[in-house]
Amino acid sequence: MKIGLFFGSFNPVHVGHLIIANVVQDRTDLDEIWFIVSPQNPFKKQKSLLHEFDRLKMVELAIADHFYFRVSDVEFHMPRPSYTIDTLTYLSEKHPNHQFRLILGGDNLKHFHKWKNFEVILEQYGVYVYPRPGEQPDLKHPNISFVEAPLMDISATFIRDSIRKGHSVRYLIPQSVEDYVKDKKLFL
Known part of the structure; x- marks a missing residue:
């Protein structure tokens, strides 16, 4: 099987993540998309992250009804930060x-x-790249494929701030994730 690995903090997972994953799976040769929940991204500060098990649970809830999506906690059991x-x-x-x-x-x-080891990633695995607002990637390599996808500019920071301020996050995160956030009083 051909598996696309979608790494992220998913703090929280939101509809932008789900739309991109769905488009990439649909428009490439990938059989499945695995969401890899990163406990600690080397480029992000740890203190702003929810506990990894809460972030894993939110992804599980968000993708529960999608046949081609899986979630993985593989990095929870590896040295940190995750590479x-x-x-x-x-x-x-x-x-x-x-x-x-x-x-x-x-x-x-x-x-x-x-x-x-970015060269090894390119040579042995390859990369599917989806567009981001304001970015015109210029790195060229035979194992880099660009996927036509909608420009998603949904920010997890915006979502966390909205929750803290008591604003609605309806349609920004799946209802199951919103219910989980409310029940556990996350991001407050």
């Missing part, structure tokens, strides 16, 4: 019958050369 190449290597060893490709926003492609 994409280490996760790709681990998953390839654990699932030798699968082919893995990275799913990346155009904004991340600009800094991709700073990633640990």
